Amino acid sequence: xxxxxxxxxxxxxxxxxxxxxxxxxxxxxxxxxxxxxxxxxxxxxxxxxxxxxxxxxxxxxxxxxxxxxxxxxxxxxxxxxxxxxxxxxxxxxxxxxxxxxxxxxxxxxxxxxxxxxxxxxxxxxxxxxxxxxxxxxxxxxxxxxxxxxxxxxxxxxxxxxxxxxxxxxxxxxxxxxxxxxxxxxxxxxxxxxxxxxxxxxxxxxxxxxxxxxxxxxxxxxxxxxxxxxxxxxxxxxxxxxxxxxxxxxxxxxxxxxxxxxxxxxxxxxxxxxxxxxxxxxxxxxxxxxxxxxxxxxxxxxxxxxxxxxxxxxxxxxxxxxxxxxxxxxxxxxxxxxxxxxxxxxxxxxxxxxxxxxxxxxxxxxxxxxxxxxxxxxxxxxxxxxxxxxxxxxxxxxxxxxxxxxxxxxxxxxxxxxxxxxxxxxxxxxxxxxxxxxxxxxxxxxxxxxxxxxxxxxxxxxxxxxxxxxxxxxxxxxxxxxxxxxxxxxxxxxxxxxxxxxxxxxxxxxxxxxxxxxxxxxxxxxxxxxxxxxxxxxxxxxxxxxxxxxxxxxxxxxxxxxxxxxxxxxxxxxxxxxxxxxxxxxxxxxxxxxxxxxxxxxxxxxxxxxxxxxxxxxxxxxxxxxxxxxxxxxxxxxxxxxxxxxxxxxxxxxxxxxxxxxxxxxxxxxxxxxxxxxxxxxxxxxxxxxxxxxxxxxxxxxxxxxxxxxxxxxxxxxxxxxxxxxxxxxxxxxxxxxxxxxxxxxxxxxxxxxxxxxxxxxxxxxxxxxxxxxxxxxxxxxxxxxxxxxxxxxxxx
Numbered sequence: 001x002x003x004x005x006x007x008x009x010x011x012x013x014x015x016x017x018x019x020x021x022x023x024x025x026x027x028x029x030x031x032x033x034x035x036x037x038x039x040x041x042x043x044x045x046x047x048x049x050x051x052x053x054x055x056x057x058x059x060x061x062x063x064x065x066x067x068x069x070x071x072x073x074x075x076x077x078x079x080x081x082x083x084x085x086x087x088x089x090x091x092x093x094x095x096x097x098x099x100x101x102x103x104x105x106x107x108x109x110x111x112x113x114x115x116x117x118x119x120x121x122x123x124x125x126x127x128x129x130x131x132x133x134x135x136x137x138x139x140x141x142x143x144x145x146x147x148x149x150x151x152x153x154x155x156x157x158x159x160x161x162x163x164x165x166x167x168x169x170x171x172x173x174x175x176x177x178x179x180x181x182x183x184x185x186x187x188x189x190x191x192x193x194x195x196x197x198x199x200x201x202x203x204x205x206x207x208x209x210x211x212x213x214x215x216x217x218x219x220x221x222x223x224x225x226x227x228x229x230x231x232x233x234x235x236x237x238x239x240x241x242x243x244x245x246x247x248x249x250x251x252x253x254x255x256x257x258x259x260x261x262x263x264x265x266x267x268x269x270x271x272x273x274x275x276x277x278x279x280x281x282x283x284x285x286x287x288x289x290x291x292x293x294x295x296x297x298x299x300x301x302x303x304x305x306x307x308x309x310x311x312x313x314x315x316x317x318x319x320x321x322x323x324x325x326x327x328x329x330x331x332x333x334x335x336x337x338x339x340x341x342x343x344x345x346x347x348x349x350x351x352x353x354x355x356x357x358x359x360x361x362x363x364x365x366x367x368x369x370x371x372x373x374x375x376x377x378x379x380x381x382x383x384x385x386x387x388x389x390x391x392x393x394x395x396x397x398x399x400x401x402x403x404x405x406x407x408x409x410x411x412x413x414x415x416x417x418x419x420x421x422x423x424x425x426x427x428x429x430x431x432x433x434x435x436x437x438x439x440x441x442x443x444x445x446x447x448x449x450x451x452x453x454x455x456x457x458x459x460x461x462x463x464x465x466x467x468x469x470x471x472x473x474x475x476x477x478x479x480x481x482x483x484x485x486x487x488x489x490x491x492x493x494x495x496x497x498x499x500x501x502x503x504x505x506x507x508x509x510x511x512x513x514x515x516x517x518x519x520x521x522x523x524x525x526x527x528x529x530x531x532x533x534x535x536x537x538x539x540x541x542x543x544x545x546x547x548x549x550x551x552x553x554x555x556x557x558x559x560x561x562x563x564x565x566x567x568x569x570x571x572x573x574x575x576x577x578x579x580x581x582x583x584x585x586x587x588x589x590x591x592x593x594x595x596x597x598x599x600x601x602x603x604x605x606x607x608x609x610x611x612x613x614x615x616x617x618x619x620x621x622x623x624x625x626x627x628x629x630x631x632x633x634x635x636x637x638x639x640x641x642x643x644x645x646x647x648x649x650x651x652x653x654x655x656x657x658x659x660x661x662x663x664x665x666x667x668x669x670x671x672x673x674x675x676x677x678x679x680x681x682x683x684x685x686x687x688x689x690x691x692x693x694x695x696x697x698x699x700x701x702x703x704x705x706x707x708x709x710x711x712x713x714x715x716x717x718x719x720x721x722x723x724x725x726x727x728x729x730x731x732x733x734x735x736x737x738x739x740x741x742x743x744x745x746x747x748x749x750x751x752x753x754x755x756x757x758x759x760x761x762x763x764x765x766x767x768x769x770x771x772x773x774x775x776x777x778x779x780x781x782x783x784x785x786x787x788x789x790x791x792x793x794x795x796x
Contacts, residue, residue: 003131003186005029005194009098011091011118012107013062016135018069019165020107022076025085026166026603027194027678032097035062037090062088076166078603078659091118096125103131105159110264112139119144123152131183133159137211138268141176141204153178159187160208162393163257167604170393171197172208192461196603196678198392205379206272207265210393212379213372213386213400215265219281220367221250225318226285228360232305232315237329238360243350244343244397251305255298259291278371287318331357341500343397347406351415365403366419369412372400373424376451383438384448384459401438409437426451444471466684468496468531477518483511491524492691494684502532504588504620505540506559509566512592519575525691525699528570528592529580529684535605538587539563541614545784548775560619560771563588564764567621570595574701576694580687582680586610586656590668591620597694599674600687601660607668608656613793615735615780617743618651619771624763626651627747629667631709640755644715648747652740706759710749719744735779735796742770 006029010021013035021033037058041050050057069076070083077083089097098104104126108118115134126132128151134144141158148156158174171191175184184201191199202208207215225235232251240249248255254262263284270282284292291297291304296316298304307314307323314323333353337346350361376383387399404412409431413423430438430449440447440456446467450457471486478485482499495515497508512528519526529535547556570577570592579593582602590607593599601607609618609626617623630647634640649655650666660676663669677686723740726732732740745751746766749758774780779796786794 001182003102005102005190007032007101009034009101009104010107011035011104011122012109013065013088014107014109015065015069016161016163016165017107018066019076019163020105020135020161021066021086022069022083023161023165023195025082026078027196029085031086032089032094032101033062033066033086034089034091034094035065037061037092058090058093059088062090074164074167075658076164078166079661079665082661091121095121098122098130099125099127101130103133105133105135107135110136110139112143115139115144116146119148119152123148126152130155131187132156133187135159135161138207138265140206141174145176145178150178154180155183157183157187158204158208159191160210162210168393168395169196169198169391170210170389171195171199172210172389172393173199173201174204174208175201176204188461192464192679193682194678196680198388198681200380200385200389200392202385202389203379206269209379209386210389211265212269212375213390214394215262215269216278216281216371217364217368218250218254218262219266220278220364220371222285222288223281224360224363224367226287228356228363230356230360231327231329232318233327234329234331234356237334238331238357242334242337242343242346246395255304255306257298258300259288259297259304263288263292277374278367287321290321291316331355333357333361344402344406347403348408351407351411362415363419365407365412366416366421368400369404370416370421370423373427376424376426381451382448383451405437405439429454441470444474446470464685465681466494466688468494468684472496478514480507480510482507483515485511485515485518487523488527488684488688490688490692491695492527492688493519493523493525494527494529494688496530497532497536498530499540502530502534502536502589503538503540504536504563504592505543509562512566513569516569516573516575516577520573523575524695525576525578526573527578527580527684527687527691528596529578529687531680531684532583534583534589535579535581535585536589536592537584538589538610539620541784541788544775545781545788548781548784551776553772553776556775557768557772560768563620564768567591567595568704568760568764571597572702572704574699576691576699578687578691578694580683581605581607581660582683587618587622588620591618591622591625594625594668595621597699598690599669600683600690601663601669601674601676602680602683603660603676603678604680605660605663606656606658607660607663608654608666609651609668610654610656612652612654612736612739613783614787615739615777615783616771616774617739617746617767619767621764621767623651623743623746623767623770624760626667627710627749627763628705628708628760629670630747634709640709640711641715641718644711644747645718648719648743651743651747704760707757708749708760708763709755710747710752710758710763711755712749712752714755715748716744716751719748733795735777738777739774739780742774746770 008024008029009032010017011034013033021031024031038060045057106118108114132155136158145153145156156176157179160172162168162170173187188199191197236249236251239245240247266282295301296303305316313326315326317324332355336349340346372386383401387401390396390399433454435449438449445462446459447456448459475486477487484496486494488494495511499508515526576597579596579599581593582605585605585607587610590609609622611618626647630644633643655666657663657666664671677683723737727737782796783794
């Protein structure tokens with residue numbers, strides 16, 4: 001049966017409910033968001049003479065919750081305009097409207113009696129065949145559907161979104177006793193394809209997969225920190241980016257999520273898993289109980305493991321339970337990993353450490369490996385789902401079984417034995433049968449050890465993805481130290497940047513030129529994409545800084561010219577070039593995207609021309625491109641200056657879109673040309689499809705533009721007056737004005753006496769001249785140096 005989701009009802013509008021409603025609105029679905037009617041009037045409502053019967057009062061809770069969600073940072077919605085897709089109401093007056101919905105999601109308070117009462121009401125209005133799911137994070141699914149009709153039970157299951165729903169990719173699907181296979185298969189695919197999630201089907205066990213393993217990890221650290229006499233700063237240093245985990249690591253993450261949330265789940269596991277071999281670990285240590293008593297719950301109460309006092313961040317001493325100045329943590333073992341780029345390659349070094357850090361890793365990984373191996377088949381039959389859940393729900397770069405593989409399965413068992421632990425029997429059986437690792441790669445696809453067949457089996461659902469890690473070496477066509485070209489098949493090449501933060505320096509520029517030459521010679525199209533955290537943070541600033549400081553202006557001029565020429569080659573080549581931006585796509589990364597024939601952008605793309613922050617203007621064709629796009633937007637009888645001003649301000653204010661959809665609003669992505677993909681994992685495969693599509697439609701090399709309308713003195717005058725006023729009002733510094741005036745000169749096409757049609761090359765020459773002249777300014781060099789050393793912009 002084919003199922004279409006046109007309208008979704010979300011019952012419960014708290015942080016989670018509003019977040020889920022916003023994410024459905026993000027993907028274009030109409031949403032009905034309902035909550036209860038307030039029991040009493042607020043003071044403000046009383047003053048206005050309102051009664052409990054007024055609609056504004058009856059919908060107050062839902063409207064306030066949604067308004068708060070839309071104001072929160074980071075935003076739950078791709079574009080504020082999308083909020084119009086959400087209609088609000090209350091469960092007393094509007095519940096009957098769920099009859100028009102294709103999927104009803106319950107997100108009310110975590111109490112079984114309340115959830116069952118809600119389902120009873122829903123059953124009165126729900127039309128047969130409609131999906132009905134609960135966003136519970138731990139209440140057993142089989143309890144919730146008791147007493148409901150056969151049709152209800154067949155279409156009912158748990159769908160556990162992680163908070164925040166837009167950003168965390170895990171989507172756990174938990175079947176009830178009667179859930180039909182058709183419903184599970186549909187939700188699995190819908191989660192991946194439409195919601196952009198990693199769908200994981202879990203068994204109906206306490207805390208499901210993500211929280212069962214995640215809370216074990218945190219509880220294990222709570223006990224280890226006391227046992228080893230570590231400080232919270234030391235644990236956060238050891239469990240953060242160095243092992244591919246979020247910057248917030250352990251204790252800062254608990255502060256953000258809320259200690260009460262963690263305690264609630266840990267208590268649930270302790271009460272409901274009496275036979276868990278690590279049962280005692282879920283018992284809360286004394287310091288946690290004391291923090292709960294003191295209401296030190298984290299960000300929501302102003303203090304937790306960390307506390308901000310004025311500009312200082314204080315840390316909690318777990319022995320005295322008093323706040324003290326933060327202590328910097330450092331370990332010799334971590335120093336050894338500084339030259340190792342990828343976290344997955346660091347684990348072997350970390351567990352061999354001779355200091356406290358080495359001991360910490362041996363103890364914590366041993367405990368984690370033993371625990372996850374014992375959860376198969378209790379929480380899932382397939383161990384790869386545990387890795388998927390930890391990566392998608394907790395932001396880990398590598399799941400526990402991937403880490404175990406990196407250390408070596410047998411080495412991991414050795415570490416366990418030293419700690420008095422042992423793996424589950426199936427792991428030993430796996431090694432005895434000749435399988436020395438959990439995962440393997442065959443013909444570009446990831447395989448995993450299947451405990452049922454006792455052999456390596458292909459991980460399902462990969463056909464929609466291209467995993468660059470799996471083909472990097474086997475499909476390599478060409479490479480240098482900063483870039484690699486792979487054959488994606490069907491006549492399409494992929495260029496992957498491999499420089500630090502994917503910054504664009506000489507090696508990447510060489511790679512772009514080489515990839516286009518190879519594609520023009522023997523292939524049909526080129527994708528420029530990677531699967532790192534960010535597409536590209538822009539040009540190699542350190543290289544520009546060195547040339548400018550040493551006053552090698554001829555060399556700098558050549559380097560900028562080379563960058564510009566390469567961007568023009570991206571636009572004017574004989575094959576379609578598709579850019580696949582995601583994450584941070586800044587400066588030169590944005591310029592590259594703008595010059596491609598099409599961008600297949602991940603929804604989570606933070607894109608913009610940010611060069612003003614380092615004291616220059618976009619010099620790789622970005623300033624030229626904004627003038628060109630303004631020119632293309634001019635309409636007869638329009639005030640052309642206003643249009644140009646919008647594009648000028650996008651660059652001058654260094655605007656960065658917080659999603660690909662906002663990228664369209666600020667003009668760096670273009671409607672009708674560029675497209676958005678919600679699931680980043682599908683991005684390279686989608687980009688490849690578009691390259692094939694354009695090639696098969698008969699792609700012809702575009703003709704260079706000589707018809708760009710620039711406004712000359714009339715625009716330049718307006719911009720110069722504007723920057724004068726900004727300085728007078730102390731909104732910008734004199735150096736900001738100097739940069740803005742240089743940009744104005746480029747985007748106006750110079751001080752021409754009247755509007756004129758010019759070529760791209762004319763504008764590129766103006767842009768390069770302006771960029772170079774700014775590189776001779778001391779204040780620009782100060783800005784570049786500050787960015788390189790401090791990682792943030794300087795206003796001087």
